[in-house]
Amino acid sequence: MMSTESALPLISSFNLRKYFPIRGGLLSTRIGDVRAVDGVTLEVRESETLGLVGESGCGKTTVGRLMLRLIEPTSGHTYYHPSPEVLARLEALYATLKGSVSDNGHGPSPEAQATLKELDEIANQYSLYRMKHSKMKELRGKLQIVFQDPFSSLSPRMLVRDIIGEPLAIHHTGSRRERYQRVGQLVQDVGLNPEHLWRFPHEFSGGQRQRIGIARALALRPEFIVLDEPTSALDVSVQAQILNILKKLQAEQRLAYMFISHHLSVVRAMSHHVAVMYLGQIVERAGTEDLFSRPLHPYTQALLSAIPVPDPTLKRERIVLKGDVPSPAAPPPGCRFHTRCPAVMPVCSTIEPPLIEVRRAHWVACHLYPPSGAVPGSSSGMAPAVASEGDAGAGVPLAS
Amino acid sequence: MPAVAQPTVDRTNLPTVDVAAPSATQGGTLTEPAADAGHSPVVLDVRDLRTYFFTYDGVVRALDGVSFKVRRGETLGLVGETGCGKSVTAFSVVRLIPDPPGRVIGGKVLFRGTDLLWGLDSEARIKIDEKTGRAKVRRSFRRIKTALERMSAIRGRGISMIFQEPTQAMNPVFSVSDQLSEALLLHHGTSIVDELLNATPSGPQVRPALEALVDTARNGAPDTVRAAAAKVGQAMNSSTFGTQAFYLVSESDLGPEDMVRRLERVAHRLRLSRIERAYLRQRRRQMVVEDELHELYLSEMREGHINRRQRRVLRGRHARNRLRGFYYGIWGIRGRIQRPLRDETFWRSVQRLEEVSIANPVQIARGFPHELSGGMLQRVMITMALSVDPVILIADEPTTALDVTIQAQILELMRDLKRRIGTAILLITHDLAVIAEVADRVCVMYAGQIVETARARDLYQHPLHPYTQGLLSSIPNLERPDKKLSSIPGSVPDLIHPPVGCRFHPRCPYAMPICKEQRPPTTAEGDEHTVACFLYKGDVAVE
Numbered sequence: 001m002m003s004t005e006s007a008l009p010l011i012s013s014f015n016l017r018k019y020f021p022i023r024g025g026l027l028s029t030r031i032g033d034v035r036a037v038d039g040v041t042l043e044v045r046e047s048e049t050l051g052l053v054g055e056s057g058c059g060k061t062t063v064g065r066l067m068l069r070l071i072e073p074t075s076g077h078t079y080y081h082p083s084p085e086v087l088a089r090l091e092a093l094y095a096t097l098k099g100s101v102s103d104n105g106h107g108p109s110p111e112a113q114a115t116l117k118e119l120d121e122i123a124n125q126y127s128l129y130r131m132k133h134s135k136m137k138e139l140r141g142k143l144q145i146v147f148q149d150p151f152s153s154l155s156p157r158m159l160v161r162d163i164i165g166e167p168l169a170i171h172h173t174g175s176r177r178e179r180y181q182r183v184g185q186l187v188q189d190v191g192l193n194p195e196h197l198w199r200f201p202h203e204f205s206g207g208q209r210q211r212i213g214i215a216r217a218l219a220l221r222p223e224f225i226v227l228d229e230p231t232s233a234l235d236v237s238v239q240a241q242i243l244n245i246l247k248k249l250q251a252e253q254r255l256a257y258m259f260i261s262h263h264l265s266v267v268r269a270m271s272h273h274v275a276v277m278y279l280g281q282i283v284e285r286a287g288t289e290d291l292f293s294r295p296l297h298p299y300t301q302a303l304l305s306a307i308p309v310p311d312p313t314l315k316r317e318r319i320v321l322k323g324d325v326p327s328p329a330a331p332p333p334g335c336r337f338h339t340r341c342p343a344v345m346p347v348c349s350t351i352e353p354p355l356i357e358v359r360r361a362h363w364v365a366c367h368l369y370p371p372s373g374a375v376p377g378s379s380s381g382m383a384p385a386v387a388s389e390g391d392a393g394a395g396v397p398l399a400s
Numbered sequence: 401m402p403a404v405a406q407p408t409v410d411r412t413n414l415p416t417v418d419v420a421a422p423s424a425t426q427g428g429t430l431t432e433p434a435a436d437a438g439h440s441p442v443v444l445d446v447r448d449l450r451t452y453f454f455t456y457d458g459v460v461r462a463l464d465g466v467s468f469k470v471r472r473g474e475t476l477g478l479v480g481e482t483g484c485g486k487s488v489t490a491f492s493v494v495r496l497i498p499d500p501p502g503r504v505i506g507g508k509v510l511f512r513g514t515d516l517l518w519g520l521d522s523e524a525r526i527k528i529d530e531k532t533g534r535a536k537v538r539r540s541f542r543r544i545k546t547a548l549e550r551m552s553a554i555r556g557r558g559i560s561m562i563f564q565e566p567t568q569a570m571n572p573v574f575s576v577s578d579q580l581s582e583a584l585l586l587h588h589g590t591s592i593v594d595e596l597l598n599a600t601p602s603g604p605q606v607r608p609a610l611e612a613l614v615d616t617a618r619n620g621a622p623d624t625v626r627a628a629a630a631k632v633g634q635a636m637n638s639s640t641f642g643t644q645a646f647y648l649v650s651e652s653d654l655g656p657e658d659m660v661r662r663l664e665r666v667a668h669r670l671r672l673s674r675i676e677r678a679y680l681r682q683r684r685r686q687m688v689v690e691d692e693l694h695e696l697y698l699s700e701m702r703e704g705h706i707n708r709r710q711r712r713v714l715r716g717r718h719a720r721n722r723l724r725g726f727y728y729g730i731w732g733i734r735g736r737i738q739r740p741l742r743d744e745t746f747w748r749s750v751q752r753l754e755e756v757s758i759a760n761p762v763q764i765a766r767g768f769p770h771e772l773s774g775g776m777l778q779r780v781m782i783t784m785a786l787s788v789d790p791v792i793l794i795a796d797e798p799t800t801a802l803d804v805t806i807q808a809q810i811l812e813l814m815r816d817l818k819r820r821i822g823t824a825i826l827l828i829t830h831d832l833a834v835i836a837e838v839a840d841r842v843c844v845m846y847a848g849q850i851v852e853t854a855r856a857r858d859l860y861q862h863p864l865h866p867y868t869q870g871l872l873s874s875i876p877n878l879e880r881p882d883k884k885l886s887s888i889p890g891s892v893p894d895l896i897h898p899p900v901g902c903r904f905h906p907r908c909p910y911a912m913p914i915c916k917e918q919r920p921p922t923t924a925e926g927d928e929h930t931v932a933c934f935l936y937k938g939d940v941a942v943e
Contacts, residue, residue: 055803055804055805056803205891205892206482207891208891235481235482235830235892236481236830236832236871236874236875237481237870237871237874237887237888238481238887238891239874239887240874240875240876240885240886240887240888241887241889243876243885244885244887262803262804264804265875265876265877266876268876269876269885302805303804303805305808306804306805306807306808307804307833308807308808308811308831308833308834308836308837309833309836309837309877310832310833310835310836310860310872310875310877311836311860311877312836312837312856312857312860313857313860313861318808318812320805320808320809320812321805321808321809322759322809323759324773324775324776324806325803
């Protein structure tokens with residue numbers, strides 16, 4: 001799980017928001033919003049895996065789809081291969097923006113307006129969501145996804161050969177013969193036999209179908225793959241096969257993954273960095289070892305302690321959270337976790353905690369870790385962790 | 401506790417699963433509750449159970465000789481991958497296999513010594529054509545109907561069940577309390593009616609008790625209020641009124657005099673009119689006959705022959721009673737005369753919901769299934785299953801549809817209930833980690849057969865069967881993430897044409913020539929540890 005120092009951000013998202021309208025009433029007017037994703041800042045580095053963890057309904061999948069522009073965001077931007085200069089500028093701008101405007105203020109101040117304008121210009125040039133259709137289509141080959149349910153993500157009327165070859169055909173890659181050669185190669189990469197090419201999806205088991213889905217995602221030699229719960233529909237013995245294949249492919253082809261899962265042990269086995277989501281927001285982000293050995297946010301702690309361990313001799317202290325996840329249509333004010341938090345304070349129900357860097361490359365959004373003097377040199381807490389000292393040994397607890 | 405028997409097998413060439421844990425000998429010296437369970441009586445004894453599904457493609461041998469025992473107060477885990485027959489086992493035990501296409505075709509399910517599969521052979525004649533693999537099944541629907549009738553004496557009070565999808569297991573058009581009440585009335589009907597008939601809403605102690613309750617409610621802690629409410633219940637001979645009074649007092653902000661008057665008004669409803677009493681007595685008679693019928697069914701199953709004369713008498717009484725019950729219906733005021741019973745069962749279901757630590761049981765009881773979250777519904781399901789105090793609870797993947805934090809809540813609840821009630825639990829899941837948390841003993845299933853049975857600790861520290869070993873090492877472990885995941889090659893076989901011999905041999909890393917020819921016998925490898933594999937040559941387990 002070593003993250004290399006030199007790894008550059010491959011794809012970075014800033015302040016992503018996605019509100020789904022709730023329609024109702026006489027003219028089906030907008031009567032509310034489901035805040036599926038509410039201000040998520042993320043980055044995935046070259047040939048690394050970012051694990052995205054959270055309970056069902058917390059917006060994991062929506063983030064994954066936003067980052068590939070499979071759906072358009074309500075606000076926020078994603079940059080693919082941002083140059084270091086642009087990235088540095090963006091971080092500075094978002095930092096000043098966070099410092100100058102509060103979320104519920106009455107419109108931006110003049111200097112904030114200037115910042116917004118500059119952000120807009122950068123977005124016009126580089127943001128994934130402002131790209132032209134033709135340019136986007138080119139990029140789609142580099143940004144791929146493997147879906148959760150292998151039973152509904154493959155067309156039942158196409159041969160495996162055509163399913164895997166379809167992206168190649170759409171992007172007019174090579175002649176037909178070359179395409180089929182590539183398909184044959186891909187099928188072997190994911191551990192299927194060439195004879196499987198002439199079958200239909202219904203002839204395969206769940207694990208084999210998921211391999212087909214992975215082969216399809218790999219067809220155009222992508223750099224970034226969103227793995228949206230790729231193993232949650234599979235049995236453990238098959239899950240291990242799929243995870244091993246994914247790891248092997250990552251090592252061979254220098255892929256970057258975003259691994260979305262609710263299963264923490266799988267995320268731990270796969271990821272270099274982990275972000276924990278709760279109700280549309282990221283509550284904690286850190287290197288894998290750091291997060292799992294020293295979780296800071298009470299939600300992460302509860303989540304970790306709730307996982308059953310396949311060993312009856314290990315008896316751990318268990319934090320059992322009370323109640324259910326609140327509805328994202330009406331999220332609680334202040335910290336969204338305060339209704340279930342075991343360490344709740346009065347301030348939690350009024351002020352929303354910002355995501356701040358409490359230790360090196362360990363970001364947490366919780367009032368238990370006050371921002372004042374916590375991290376020298378980075379007072380506003382919105383810039384993503386660029387320095388990659390995300391490993392357990394390097395993380396020195398800086399919070400007093 | 402006897403020590404672990406020395407395995408006679410040569411361990412040198414055996415696979416080792418490096419689970420850093422104490423050695424085998426320690427497993428034998430345990431004096432955990434699990435060890436005590438070894439001496440408690442067997443409540444469910446399944447022997448050589450076979451369930452086949454007769455489909456157009458051929459006969460699916462979903463269960464092929466499954467044997468296990470569940471003891472009182474014990475949790476037995478049943479683990480395996482998708483399609484290995486875990487759920488089919490559960491459904492076969494309570495005889496809920498959809499027929500057609502499925503049928504239990506052989507074996508014994510002894511529930512406290514009573515064979516639930518009694519008369520199985522007479523229910524259908526089955527001919528399997530060995531060449532084509534097709535089967536002819538001729539069912540005697542009358543016999544099947546009586547068999548299912550007999551099962552109604554077992555289901556609920558004897559064996560109760562929690563299903564995987566709580567949203568699909570509940571009826572969407574009835575409120576939670578209605579569905580809980582149904583179970584309560586079916587199984588505790590007579591005692592509910594008796595309590596209602598014996599309530600004394602205007603006894604001499606009632607008024608002082610009410611005043612005391614209102615007084616404590618004004619400044620007391622919830623516990624003291626609850627105690628005062630319980631006293632009111634005692635004074636009125638009706639524990640449900642105590643509960644009702646507690647919620648009335650704690651929810652409203654009336655002045656003390658008004659509150660007492662209001663409580664008295666509510667209590668007044670318990671003063672039954674003549675027709676209400678008549679109706680309740682009628683219901684009671686009906687319930688008594690139903691109970692007698694169930695008793696008869698049970699004794700028939702135990703003794704192995706049908707007592708036709710008594711059965712005819714009881715059925716006749718039952719039919720006449722139901723007709724008389726109908727008479728109350730055509731008055732057109734059925735809703736009104738049923739109201740005392742409805743209220744009584746409503747507050748009983750609230751009491752039951754309180755037991756599973758639901759925060760606001762009154763609202764939940766009034767609610768409909770679609771208004772509740774999955775975790776909450778699963779609690780309701782557990783309440784429903786346990787409200788009849790079953791001897792055995794079968795939980796079929798109770799936490800699979802839930803998030804980890806909710807799963808932790810539900811597992812905590814099940815553990816707590818087991819401690820309190822002492823119900824035996826048959827826990828079915830594909831998640832080895834969940835089993836490790838809850839189960840005392842574990843059976844590992846593969847392709848319709850049980851390959852290994854052991855105490856939970858033994859199984860996780862010393863898995864014997866290659867399948868169990870593979871399964872355990874393929875779980876990503878949170879505590880030791882650096883270990884490379886090993887996986888079992890291949891996938892679960894098709895059960896229409898299962899592999900000959902040991903069903904695991906095509907995926908087994910230690911497959912020997914004999915594995916392809918013979919089915920391995922189940923052998924005992926140490927204390928309460930049995931395995932079906934040719935690698936081990938212990939004593940053949942007596943089953």
